[in-house]
Amino acid sequence: MLNISPMRVRCTLLLAAAIALAACGGGDDAANTTASTTDVATTVAPATTATPTTATPATDAPTTDASSTDASTAPSTSEAASAGGEPITVVDDRGVEVVIESADRIVPVDGDLAEIVWALGLGDNVVATDISATYPEAADSSTKIGYQRALSPEPILEQEPTVVLATEVAGPPETLADLERTGVPVVIVPTPPTADGPATKIRAVAAALGVPDRGEELAAQVEGEIAAAAARVDGSIESPRVAAMYVRGENVQLVLGAESGVGWVIDEIGGVNIADELGVADAEAITAEAMLVAAPDVIIVPSAGLESVGGVEGLLAIQGLSQTPAGQSGRVFAYDDQYLLGNGPRTGQLIDQMVTDIYAGAQ
Secondary structure, eight states: OOOOOTTOHHHHHHHHHHHHHHHHTOOOOGGGOOOOOOOTTTOOOGGGTOOOGGGSOOOOOOOSOOTTSOTTTSOEEEEOOOTTOOOEEEEOTTSOEEEESOOSSEEEOSHHHHHHHHHTTOGGGBOOBOTTOOSSHHHHTSOBOOOTTSOOHHHHHTTOOSEEEEOTTOOOHHHHHHHHHTTOOEEEOOOOSSTTHHHHHHHHHHHHTTOHHHHHHHHHHHHHHHHHHHHTSOTTSOOOEEEEEEEETTTEEEEEOGGGSSHHHHHHTTOEEHHHHHTOSSEEOOOHHHHHHHOOSEEEEEHHHHHHTTHHHHHHTSTTGGGSHHHHHTOEEEEOHHHHHSOOTTHHHHHHHHHHHHTTTTO
């Protein structure tokens, strides 16, 4: 049984994937793979085809009004940024008070946080990202400072950041301490694996960067998109049994539970997460027998993982998946890793596409 941080299981999975791939000598890292769209009954990669409406947020100048940032879901702002460049102070997810003098040189140490920064219109201020940042294209092609769980201070300090945005999995702790000792503000952003998680992260990032009004606008937009997508589910249709899996070749084959960040998405699409019935809270390997008993109607998997096992045919050869209802009907849907697991600004669009994919022909 794996014990992975419930708030940010995707990061642990990426690291496990890298180790597994190194051992078997093949495959691309999830953070650098983009799948192509194929038959709906097999795989889809919406991240490469959809045009996120959240990618073009309001472009007004940073505001001094922090009142629009919900203090219950974002760092509390005791000093709002002003047009004159006054510093702001936030209390981050650790309960640490962080003073940010400037957002001119941002290093988001997480792909989801990088995506939020760009969606807030501050992408030009990003001087580097970690390797998990693959969207938008500018983030993917940006200078890389390593992987968020295995950071060294030197590559980050070389970028002369004025603020570093990270999540609770960033580390090791010594690196973060070194950054703070040199005077670099490090803000740990909350990442709850729940329906309000995307908006929570957006508001937190916006507060730290001194643009709370932009953050509130973007967060409200994302919340609206999630609600609208979920409302498309027809309650008269029997709920599909869904297995969300994370795979990397023959060495990493996991079922994702409620605390993985994808569990609440399954709830929003009206699905039954088999992980709940199997007692999987975050991410665990399960036996072929357990999967057969769980009998998923649909399998959801990150696109890079699907490629690592040779596509749908290779996936269905794992643990008797071909004998499940999903395997027999070929109902396997693959989505870009950051898109599926990130709980970022595009989550409403992900849910909308999943509803279309899973209920195709039934609604």
